[in-house]
Amino acid sequence: MEKRSVFKSTWLPILFAAPQLLLILLFFYWPVTAVLNWAFTLEPPFGGAAEFVGLDNFKEVFNDQLYWHSVMISIIFAICGPLTAIFIGLVLALAVDRELPGSGFFRFLYILPFAVAGPAGGMAFRFILSPERGLAAMLNEIQPDLWNPAKYGSHALAFVIIIFIWKWAGYTFIFLLAGLQSVPRSLIEAAAMDGSGPIRRAIDIQVPLLAPTLFFLLVTMMTEGFVGSDTFGMVHATTRGGPNHATELMVYRIVDEAFQGLNYSGASAQSLVLIGLIMIFTFIQFRFVERRVHYK
Amino acid sequence: MIQRTPFANALTYAIMVIGFLLLIGPFLVVIAGASQTMQQVNAVPFRFVPGDQFLANATAAWTRGDLGHAMINSLIMTLMITFGKVALSACTAFAIVFFRSPLKHLFFWTVFITLMLPLEVRVVPTYAVAADMFTPFRLLIQFFTGIELKIEWNLLNSYAGLTLPLIATATGTFLYRQFFMTLPDELAEAARMDGSGPVRFFFDMLLPLSRTNILALTTIMFVYGWNQYLWPLLMVTDPSYQTVMMKLRMLLPPEDGGTPDWNVTLAGSLLIMLPPVLVVAVLQRWFVRGLVSSEK
Numbered sequence: 001m002e003k004r005s006v007f008k009s010t011w012l013p014i015l016f017a018a019p020q021l022l023l024i025l026l027f028f029y030w031p032v033t034a035v036l037n038w039a040f041t042l043e044p045p046f047g048g049a050a051e052f053v054g055l056d057n058f059k060e061v062f063n064d065q066l067y068w069h070s071v072m073i074s075i076i077f078a079i080c081g082p083l084t085a086i087f088i089g090l091v092l093a094l095a096v097d098r099e100l101p102g103s104g105f106f107r108f109l110y111i112l113p114f115a116v117a118g119p120a121g122g123m124a125f126r127f128i129l130s131p132e133r134g135l136a137a138m139l140n141e142i143q144p145d146l147w148n149p150a151k152y153g154s155h156a157l158a159f160v161i162i163i164f165i166w167k168w169a170g171y172t173f174i175f176l177l178a179g180l181q182s183v184p185r186s187l188i189e190a191a192a193m194d195g196s197g198p199i200r201r202a203i204d205i206q207v208p209l210l211a212p213t214l215f216f217l218l219v220t221m222m223t224e225g226f227v228g229s230d231t232f233g234m235v236h237a238t239t240r241g242g243p244n245h246a247t248e249l250m251v252y253r254i255v256d257e258a259f260q261g262l263n264y265s266g267a268s269a270q271s272l273v274l275i276g277l278i279m280i281f282t283f284i285q286f287r288f289v290e291r292r293v294h295y296k
Numbered sequence: 297m298i299q300r301t302p303f304a305n306a307l308t309y310a311i312m313v314i315g316f317l318l319l320i321g322p323f324l325v326v327i328a329g330a331s332q333t334m335q336q337v338n339a340v341p342f343r344f345v346p347g348d349q350f351l352a353n354a355t356a357a358w359t360r361g362d363l364g365h366a367m368i369n370s371l372i373m374t375l376m377i378t379f380g381k382v383a384l385s386a387c388t389a390f391a392i393v394f395f396r397s398p399l400k401h402l403f404f405w406t407v408f409i410t411l412m413l414p415l416e417v418r419v420v421p422t423y424a425v426a427a428d429m430f431t432p433f434r435l436l437i438q439f440f441t442g443i444e445l446k447i448e449w450n451l452l453n454s455y456a457g458l459t460l461p462l463i464a465t466a467t468g469t470f471l472y473r474q475f476f477m478t479l480p481d482e483l484a485e486a487a488r489m490d491g492s493g494p495v496r497f498f499f500d501m502l503l504p505l506s507r508t509n510i511l512a513l514t515t516i517m518f519v520y521g522w523n524q525y526l527w528p529l530l531m532v533t534d535p536s537y538q539t540v541m542m543k544l545r546m547l548l549p550p551e552d553g554g555t556p557d558w559n560v561t562l563a564g565s566l567l568i569m570l571p572p573v574l575v576v577a578v579l580q581r582w583f584v585r586g587l588v589s590s591e592k
Contacts (some may be wrong), residue, residue: 006393006394006395006396006484007394007484007494007497008396009397009494010397012391012395012494012495013391013395013400013403014397014399016387016388016390016391017387017388017391017392017403019384019387020384020385020387020407020463020464020469021388021403023384023460023461023463023464024406024407024410024464024465026425026429026464027422027425027460027461027464028413028418028464028465029406030425031418031420031421031422032413032418034421034424034425035417035418035420038420088318091315092311092312095308095312095315100305100308102312103312106315108577108580109316109319110315110316110319111576111580111583111584112323112573112576112577113319113320113322113323114576115519115569115572115573115576115577116523116572116573117522117523117525117541117568117569117572118525119525119544120523120541120544120565120568121569123544123547123548123561123565124325124326124565127325127326127329127558127561127562128322128326132338133337133338133339133340134329134342134558135342137340137342138340138341166318166319169318169319171587174584174587174588175588178584178588192299197299197301198301199304199307227416227417228416229414229524229525230525232416232525232526233523233526233541236525236526236529237544251416251417254419254420255526258419258420259420259530264420271417271418271420274417275413275417278412278413278417279412282412
C-alpha cells in the first residue's frame with residue numbers, strides 16, 4: 001500500500017530519519033561488518049595488524065568437540081522449549097477463548113511471567129527446583145539424587161528448558177488467543193449446529209485455522225531459543241553453562257569465548273554461523289509461512 | 297453459544313486451573329518464600345503459607361545488593377531507552393511513510409534488516425564500538441584523506457553506552473509505520489490545504505493521533521529496557537552504574553557453609569522482577585496490543 005498524498009521535500013525526510021539511522025549504522029552495521037572481518041582474520045598474540053587467515057577460524061571452531069556438543073544441546077533446547085511453550089499456550093488459549101465466566105481473570109494472569117526477566121526468573125527457579133529445598137526437594141525425599149541439576153547434565157538442561165517454557169508460554173498464549181479471536185464466530189456456530197462439541201471444534205476448525213500463527217510462533221520461538229537475550233540471561237544467572245558444559249548453549253558460548261577466553265576471532269566465526277542460521281529461519285518464515293499457510 | 301456442554305466446561309476449568317498453577321505457581325512460591333524465616337524457607341516439604349518476615353527479608357536484600365542505587369540506575373536506563381525509542385522510531389516512520397523520496401525504500405530496508413540480528417550475535421564488535429565510538433569515523437577519514445586522528449570517545453560506564461546500542465533496533469518503527477499506513481490520505485491532504493507543512497502536521501496531527509500506539513510501545517519498551525541483562529553486564533565495570541539485573545547474582549546466599557538464607561534472595565529477586573510485572577498488569581491492554589502489532 002502506497003500513500004498517494006505525501007509531502008515533497010528532499011531534506012526533511014533525511015533529517016527525520018537521521019538520528020535513528022545514525023545509531024543503526026554505528027551500532028548495527030558497523031559491528032556486523034566487524035564480525036565478518038574478525039571471522040576471517042586472526043590477531044597475532046603479540047600485537048600487530050590482524051592477518052587474513054581465510055577459513056582457519058571456522059576450521060578451528062568446527063574441529064572442536066565442545067562446539068558440536070554446544071550445537072547439539074542448542075538444537076535440543078530450541079526444539080523442546082518452543083514446542084512445549086507453544087503447546088501450553090495453545091491449550092490455554094483454546095480454554096480461555098471459550099469465554100466461560102471467570103476466564104478473563106486467568107487471561108489477565110497468564111501474561112505476567114512474560115514480564116519477568118529471564119535471569120530473575122532463573123533465580124526464582126534456582127530455589128524452586130533446587131535439590132535441597134523448594135518444591136523439587138520432595139522428589140529427592142523419595143529417593144536421594146532423583147533430581148540434581150548441579151550434578152547431572154541432563155537435569156541441568158531440563159532445568160533451563162523449564163525456565164524457558166515458563167517465561168514464553170504466556171507469550172505464545174497472547175498470540176494464539178488473538179488468532180483464535182479472529183476466527184469467524186459464524187464458523188464455530190455452524191459447527192455447533194451440526195452437533196460438534198467444543199473439543200471437536202477445537203481440533204477440526206480452530207487449530208487448523210491457527211496454522212499461520214503457529215508457524216509464526218515456531219519461527220520466533222526457535223530464533224529466541226537460539227539467540228534470544230533472555231536465553232543467554234537464563235543460562236548465565238543459573239547454571240553458567242555447567243555442569244561440565246551440559247548447558248553451554250551456542251549463544252552463551254559465543255559471549256563466554258569472547259569475554260572470558262578473549263578469543264574474538266573464534267567468537268566471530270561462531271557468530272557468523274549463528275547469523276547464517278537466523279537467515280535460514282527468516283527465509284523459511286518469508287518463503288513458506290507467509291505464502292503457503294493460507295486457509296482463507 | 298447456546299449449547300450445553302457440562303463435560304467440556306469442567307475440562308476447560310481444569311485446564312485453566314492447571315495453567316494457573318504452572319504459570320503463576322512460581323510467583324506464589326517466591327512470595328511465600330520471601331516472607332518466611334530462614335528455617336521455614338529451607339524446610340522440606342515447602343510450605344506455601346506466607347510468613348510475616350517480608351519486610352525484614354526485603355531490607356536485608358536491599359542492603360546486601362545495594363539495590364537503592366541499582367534501582368535508580370535501572371529506572372534511568374529504562375526511561376532513556378523507552379523515550380528514545382518512542383521518539384526516534386516515530387520520526388523514522390514519518391520519514392518513510394509521508395514523503396515521496398527516492399531514499400525511503402533505502403531507509404525502510406536499512407531499518408528492516410536490523411530485526412534479524414539480535415544484539416547477542418554481534419555483541420563483541422558492538423562492545424568494541426562502544427569502547428571506542430570514533431573508530432568507524434577515524435577509519436573513514438583515514439581512508440579518504442590519509443590523516444590519522446587520535447580522538448577517542450569511550451561509552452563504557454555511562455548512561456549513553458547503556459542505552460544507545462539498545463535503541464538501535466527496528467521494533468517501534470514498524471509499529472508506527474503500520475499505524476501511519478492506515479490513516480486516510482485525506483488527512484495529509486486536508487492539512488496541506490490548510491497550509492500546514494510536514495513538521496506541523498507531524499507534531500499537531502500525527503503524534504496526538506498516535507497516542508494509543510505510543511502507550512503500547514512505551515509498555516513493551518519498559519519491559520524490554522528493565523530486563524536488559526547481557527549488555528549492562530559487559531558495559532559496566534564501575535559499581536555506581538550497575539543495574540538491578542546485575543545485582544541478582546550478588547543476592548545469592550553467601551557460600552560460607554551455614555544455612556543459606558534463600559528467603560533474603562527471594563525477597564530481593566521479587567523486588568527486581570516487580571516493576572515490569574506491575575506495568576504489564578496495569579497496562580495490559582496496551583501491552584498486548586503493542587506486542588501483537590509490533591511483531592506481525
